[in-house]
Amino acid sequence: MPSDPDGIALLGLDFAALDLAAVLRLLGERPAGAPFAAVVTPNADHLVRLAQRPDLLPLYQGAWLRLLDSRVVARVARGFGLAAPPVVPGSDLTAALFGQVIRPEEPVTVLGGEPAVLAAVQARYGLTRLAHHNPPMGFDRDPEAIAHAIGFIEANPARFTFLAVGSPRQEVVAAALAKRGKATGVGLCIGASLLFLAGQERRAPGLVQRAGLEWAWRMAQDPRRLVARYWGNTAVIRLLRQEAKARRASESSAQP
Numbered sequence: 001m002p003s004d005p006d007g008i009a010l011l012g013l014d015f016a017a018l019d020l021a022a023v024l025r026l027l028g029e030r031p032a033g034a035p036f037a038a039v040v041t042p043n044a045d046h047l048v049r050l051a052q053r054p055d056l057l058p059l060y061q062g063a064w065l066r067l068l069d070s071r072v073v074a075r076v077a078r079g080f081g082l083a084a085p086p087v088v089p090g091s092d093l094t095a096a097l098f099g100q101v102i103r104p105e106e107p108v109t110v111l112g113g114e115p116a117v118l119a120a121v122q123a124r125y126g127l128t129r130l131a132h133h134n135p136p137m138g139f140d141r142d143p144e145a146i147a148h149a150i151g152f153i154e155a156n157p158a159r160f161t162f163l164a165v166g167s168p169r170q171e172v173v174a175a176a177l178a179k180r181g182k183a184t185g186v187g188l189c190i191g192a193s194l195l196f197l198a199g200q201e202r203r204a205p206g207l208v209q210r211a212g213l214e215w216a217w218r219m220a221q222d223p224r225r226l227v228a229r230y231w232g233n234t235a236v237i238r239l240l241r242q243e244a245k246a247r248r249a250s251e252s253s254a255q256p
């Protein structure tokens with residue numbers, strides 16, 4: 001990650017203390033030919049998974065930039081007396097990059113997403129140099145398929161590469177690209193963000209988002225798929241409570 005003395009530690013990750021506007025400036029100023037750098041946007045679901053599977057932590061800790069994608073986590077953390085980083089949802093960042101930073105004529109590479117989704121995004125923003133590869137289901141368990149995905153990205157350099165294959169698959173790909181050292185530009189782990197830009201899923205109204213209830217909106221749109229996930233995310237409250245308690249104990253023991 002860029003040198004950031006004001007980074008905010010939370011649940012084992014050091015988050016950037018940057019709002020959306022600052023992130024856009026940082027990304028916009030980075031040269032297209034710079035070595036590959038990953039941007040991850042962990043939400044409550046990711047943070048719970050990381051607590052259950054600490055072996056995945058290096059995928060996030062090794063990223064160039066970590067941005068918190070959960071208003072609920074930020075609000076609960078502050079409620080427990082913990083410092084919380086600015087919230088920069090991956091969907092907001094993706095929309096802002098396409099709408100404000102990416103030029104129609106510049107190359108853009110996307111891993112994941114159905115062709116119809118990418119066609120809609122391409123038409124919406126007038127993109128003329130979009131490279132797209134949608135790997136098969138379970139590609140991360142197939143060495144040949146994951147090698148093909150990584151090779152595709154390396155063969156199609158772009159200032160911005162969007163990894164839209166779900167977590168932790170997209171973070172695995174990002175870490176592999178950074179380790180190989182052949183790719184360039186910024187790789188953003190964005191999950192389902194392109195579905196919103198393509199109009200296939202609706203974002204919650206702004207008031208609902210600001211209230212930290214976008215998870216409830218999304219769950220209502222697709223309860224069969226999301227109820228179990230969001231119910232499990234209540235575990236993040238327990239994790240934040242434990243972290244707050246541990247920090248208070250540490251501070252007490254450090255006092256003379």
